[in-house]
Amino acid sequence: MPKETIEFKAEVAEVLNLVIHSLYSHREVFLRELVSNAADAIDKRRFEALTQTALGDPAGYAIRIIPDKKRKMLTIRDNGIGMTREELVQNIGTIAASGSKAFLEKLKENQKAGVELIGQFGVGFYSAFMVADKVEVWTKSASGSPAMLWISEGKGGYTLEETEKEKAGTDVILHLKNEADEFLEDWRIREIVQKYSDYVSHPIHLEGEKEEVLNKTTAIWRRPKTEIKNEEYEEFYKYISHDTEGPLAWTHHTIEGGIEFRLLLFIPQKAPVNLFHEESPGLRLHVKKMFVTEDLKELLPLYLRFVRGVVDSEDLPLNVSRETLQHNALIPKMRKQLTKKLLDLLEDLAKNQPEKYAAFWKEFGIALKEGVASDFENRDRVIELLRFPSSKTAEGETVSLADYAGRMKEGQKDIYYIAGANRAACERSPHMETFRTHGIEVLYMTDVVDEWMISALGPYKDKKLQSITRGDLDLSNLGDAKDKKEIEKQQSEFRGLADKIRAVLQEEEVKEVRVSSRLSESPACLVADEEGLDANMERILKAMKRTVEVSKRTFEINPTHPVIANLKRIHEKKADDARLGPWIKLLYNQALLAEGSEIPNPSEMVQGISSLLAEVSADSGKS
Ligand code: ADP
Numbered sequence: 001m002p003k004e005t006i007e008f009k010a011e012v013a014e015v016l017n018l019v020i021h022s023l024y025s026h027r028e029v030f031l032r033e034l035v036s037n038a039a040d041a042i043d044k045r046r047f048e049a050l051t052q053t054a055l056g057d058p059a060g061y062a063i064r065i066i067p068d069k070k071r072k073m074l075t076i077r078d079n080g081i082g083m084t085r086e087e088l089v090q091n092i093g094t095i096a097a098s099g100s101k102a103f104l105e106k107l108k109e110n111q112k113a114g115v116e117l118i119g120q121f122g123v124g125f126y127s128a129f130m131v132a133d134k135v136e137v138w139t140k141s142a143s144g145s146p147a148m149l150w151i152s153e154g155k156g157g158y159t160l161e162e163t164e165k166e167k168a169g170t171d172v173i174l175h176l177k178n179e180a181d182e183f184l185e186d187w188r189i190r191e192i193v194q195k196y197s198d199y200v201s202h203p204i205h206l207e208g209e210k211e212e213v214l215n216k217t218t219a220i221w222r223r224p225k226t227e228i229k230n231e232e233y234e235e236f237y238k239y240i241s242h243d244t245e246g247p248l249a250w251t252h253h254t255i256e257g258g259i260e261f262r263l264l265l266f267i268p269q270k271a272p273v274n275l276f277h278e279e280s281p282g283l284r285l286h287v288k289k290m291f292v293t294e295d296l297k298e299l300l301p302l303y304l305r306f307v308r309g310v311v312d313s314e315d316l317p318l319n320v321s322r323e324t325l326q327h328n329a330l331i332p333k334m335r336k337q338l339t340k341k342l343l344d345l346l347e348d349l350a351k352n353q354p355e356k357y358a359a360f361w362k363e364f365g366i367a368l369k370e371g372v373a374s375d376f377e378n379r380d381r382v383i384e385l386l387r388f389p390s391s392k393t394a395e396g397e398t399v400s401l402a403d404y405a406g407r408m409k410e411g412q413k414d415i416y417y418i419a420g421a422n423r424a425a426c427e428r429s430p431h432m433e434t435f436r437t438h439g440i441e442v443l444y445m446t447d448v449v450d451e452w453m454i455s456a457l458g459p460y461k462d463k464k465l466q467s468i469t470r471g472d473l474d475l476s477n478l479g480d481a482k483d484k485k486e487i488e489k490q491q492s493e494f495r496g497l498a499d500k501i502r503a504v505l506q507e508e509e510v511k512e513v514r515v516s517s518r519l520s521e522s523p524a525c526l527v528a529d530e531e532g533l534d535a536n537m538e539r540i541l542k543a544m545k546r547t548v549e550v551s552k553r554t555f556e557i558n559p560t561h562p563v564i565a566n567l568k569r570i571h572e573k574k575a576d577d578a579r580l581g582p583w584i585k586l587l588y589n590q591a592l593l594a595e596g597s598e599i600p601n602p603s604e605m606v607q608g609i610s611s612l613l614a615e616v617s618a619d620s621g622k623s
Contacts, residue, residue, distance in 0.1 A: 003161035006089070012126075016154055019126050026244075030131050031065075031183070032196035033124030034076045034172055036239075038063045039200045041080025041170060043291040045142050048081065050318055055142045057168070063200070065193070065214075066207045067184040072176045074132075074183055079169035082141040085148050088160065092125060092137065092150060124242075129154035131183055132174035142168040190214055199239045201291065219289055221264040221310050225252050237266045240284060241308045245269050248360055249353075250309070251345040255337050259330055265309035265342055271363040275306060283338075285325075286312040298331050300338055303370035306363075307342060336377075343381050350385060350400075361387045361398065369449050373456035383457060388443040389423055391435065399443070401460045409440055414466035417443035419451050419536040421596065430522035430594050431468045434475065437520045442468060448540050468518065469595075471530040472554075475517050490515045490559045497568045500575065501555060504584040508600075509552045516556030523561040524591045527554045535595045555588065563587070579615075582608050 008016070042061045049056030057079045066075040083091060128135045133153060140147035147165035152158035165171075182188050186208035193204055193214040204214045220228060220236045234246035241247075247266040254262050265283075282305075284294045289312060300307060315330055325331070346368075349357040361368075371382040387398035392407075404415055416435060420426040426444040435442050445451065454465050466473075474484070491514065498513040505513075510526075519525060528534035532551035533541070557564050567584070570577050589605045592598070599605055 001085075001162055003159055005157060005159050007157040013156065016126050016129060020130050020154070027127070027130040027180070028183075028192050029196070030127040030174075031076075031189070031192045032239075033127045035063055035065075035193065035197045035200060035204060036242075037124060038076055038078035038080060038170070038172075039197075039202055041078050041082070042202050043080075045079070045081040045168070046290065047292060048142070057142075061202050063202055063204045064207055065189055065204065067186070067189065069181075069184045072178075072181060072184065074174045074176055076172045076174075077169065079167060080142075082143075082168045082170055083137075083139045083148070084141045084143065084145045085160070085162075087141070088137070088139060088148050088150055092158075126154075128172065128174055131176055131180040133177050134175040136173040136175075137170065138163065138165055138173070139170040140165040140168045144168075186210075195235075196239060199236050201289075219286075219312070221252065221262050221312055222289070228252075233264075233266075236264075237268075237308065240310065241266070241268060243268055243270075247308075248356060249345060249349055251341050253341055259333050259337075260314040261334060261337075262312040263309065263338055263341060265307050265338065265345070267345070267360060267364070268306065268308060269359070269363070271306060271367075275364075275367065283307070284310045286310060287316045287318050288312070288314060290318065292316075292318075293325070296326060296331070298326050299335055300342075301335070301371065301375055303367050303374055304339065304342055306367055311338065339375070339378060343378060343385075346385055347381070358387075358398065366447050366449060369447065369453045372453050383460065388417070388445065390441050390443045391427070391432065392441045395423065399441075404441060404443065405461065405463060407441065408463075409438075412440065414464045415443065415460060416440060416466055416468050417445050417454070418468050419445040419534065421536070421539065422446050425596055428594070429469070429596075430525040430591070431518055431527075433520040433522060434518040435468065438475070440475075448543075451537060451540075467528075467534065469534045469536070470528045470532070472514075472527075473518055487515060487517055494557065494559055494564075494568060496575070497564070497571045498557070500571055500580060501557070501584050504581050505555060505588055508588060509550050510555045510588070511552035512554045514554060514556055515559050519556065519558035519561070521561075522558060522591075522594060523563045524555060524557045524587050526591050526595060526597075527556050529553070535597045539596070555591070582611065586612065 042063070045055060045057070046061060059079070061079055064075070064077040066077060067073075068075070135152055135154070137150040138147065139150070146162045149161050149163040150158055176183060183192075186206060189206055189208065190212075193206070197204060198215045199218075199220060200215055201217055201219060203217055206212050206214050220232060233250055233252075237243065237247040237250065238245075246269070248269045250264065250266045252264045254260075282294050282297055283299050285292045285296050285299065299311060311334065313330070313334065316325070316328060346357070346360070349360060365387060368382060368385060372379055372386070375382060384400065384402060387400055388404075389395075389397065390399050390404065393399055401415065408415075418426045418429055418431060420429060423444055423446060426432070426442075426446065432442060445454070451467075457465065459465065494515050498515070501513045502510065516525065516527075518527075526535070529551065532553065534553075538550060559565070567580065571580060586605065586608045589599045589608075
């Protein structure tokens with residue numbers, strides 16, 4: 001096949017450009033990325049060779065770094081799986097489509113985030129262009145197809161041609177830029193490899209002034225805990241996660257009895273931008289030390305997708321494909337133990353290092369909420385790990401359900417919550433008034449998944465989770481709250497006005513009008529049924545572009561508010577007073593605005609306000 005010139009996909013060009021410019025101060029990571037690709041390629045070949053012996057390399061596996069000062073070239077050589085022509089075009093000419101858009105957007109938003117993003121999105125290879133103005137990839141697939149040579153100067157595209165290469169594997173040759181010749185120095189290469197790649201499980205040879213092996217190749221998870229320094233755990237985490245920051249916490253165990261495996265699990269400090277992508281990498285599964293896969297989703301429940309780490313099984317068979325692995329009966333058993341150890345870690349943080357737990361919650365709480373609905377076996381443990389802001393916590397702080405229950409008011413039976421877009425929206429809601437006045441704590445549910453989670457949660461230790469924007473709240477048994485009799489009395493006193501209001505609002509989404517026990521400052525508010533959509537749910541569904549069938553709500557009036565008291569008087573004097581209609585409509589629109597909903601007809605409201613102002617100013621003009 002003749003030499004071809006192929007253009008980069010548009011995204012590649014853009015990513016390249018951004019990678020080169022935004023990562024420049026961290027450009028040494030190019031070596032980590034290329035070494036890590038080489039190690040992955042060796043893992044793949046070694047794994048394939050388990051079932052197809054002919055694919056293996058009897059000479060043993062290694063990564064070689066070969067500086068050539070005279071020609072300003074740096075070669076990273078592996079005897080891994082290599083690439084066919086198609087694989088080369090597919091892997092090096094395009095960027096994994098799933099993440100690349102998100103990657104670009106994030107990178108534009110925050111150039112500094114680049115170093116962390118680079119690993120998450122698999123743009124590792126392109127980092128070579130930070131130090132090289134030309135890159136050659138010589139590769140031959142272990143499957144035996146012809147060797148290929150890929151050459152690019154990082155602008156526009158690359159050339160591709162068949163070539164000769166004796167052994168399977170890949171050579172990546174970097175023609176270093178003038179200002180990058182530090183990467184030809186033995187000491188510099190040694191420093192970078194030891195910093196970033198010490199845990200690569202294949203030997204990394206430096207073929208410089210003298211030949212040496214740079215890394216320890218020990219499996220950290222197989223060493224006794226007592227001998228491992230925190231820094232070692234941190235560096236290992238960075239190596240497997242491509243994170244620049246260390247982990248928030250980790251747990252390291254050997255499981256024995258029944259099944260035997262080692263686990264080393266990490267919780268990152270920050271949630272990756274693609275946390276909720278299907279693609280997020282899982283645990284690295286090893287069998288008797290040998291790396292097998294990191295795609296085995298069955299190892300952890302989905303809601304723990306933020307966990308990074310290594311599992312090393314003594315029992316799984318080595319010579320099986322990844323596909324049959326996922327049906328192996330040991331996997332659910334391992335998953336059970338892994339989940340347990342992770343929850344142990346979280347409980348320990350929550351109890352003994354609450355600041356760390358708070359940091360965890362801020363990043364990953366939303367993932368844990370999924371567990372309430374999906375992890376039936378552990379739901380009670382997950383529920384205790386939930387945290388919520390509330391009317392009694394300072395900005396940024398949270399409370400657990402256990403703490404809430406522990407400080408409930410005497411006579412209080414339910415756990416109260418309000419769902420809203422954010423803390424401020426919850427605080428501002430008129431529904432909060434009576435709770436504030438009576439000092440009753442209300443949880444703020446500000447994540448979109450919250451109400452869905454609450455329906456999965458059910459009661460917490462016999463205490464119902466009660467939305468304060470729904471249903472006919474009965475606060476009468478709370479000592480200082482309004483008592484039932486009084487409300488009933490007001491209910492009948494205001495019956496006439498309530499009927500009038502209902503008649504005026506019959507076109508609107510109102511089905512009932514009643515005296516409120518939840519208001520103290522506002523004249524009126526809207527309340528959903530226990531099962532109906534409240535304003536927040538409506539907002540969320542609309543944002544998801546779902547067609548919303550609004551259920552009619554109850555309009556509650558505050559009998560102690562002067563506006564309501566005056567309306568009652570006007571109505572008693574003259575039931576068909578012409579002012580009542582427009583004023584009631586104004587009250588209704590006001591209630592909609594107060595809960596953050598859109599009003600159906602803003603111009604009608606503006607007109608209403610104008611004529612009201614005209615009337616009031618005319619009145620005061622007279623006096
Ligand atoms: P990532 O490694 O995160 O997938 P890269 O851009 O670094 O992203 O590499 C893209 C793909 O190219 C890899 O997933 C792999 O399939 C292939 N590749 C890169 N380097 C090598 C290599 N040395 N040997 C075999 N395949 C490689």
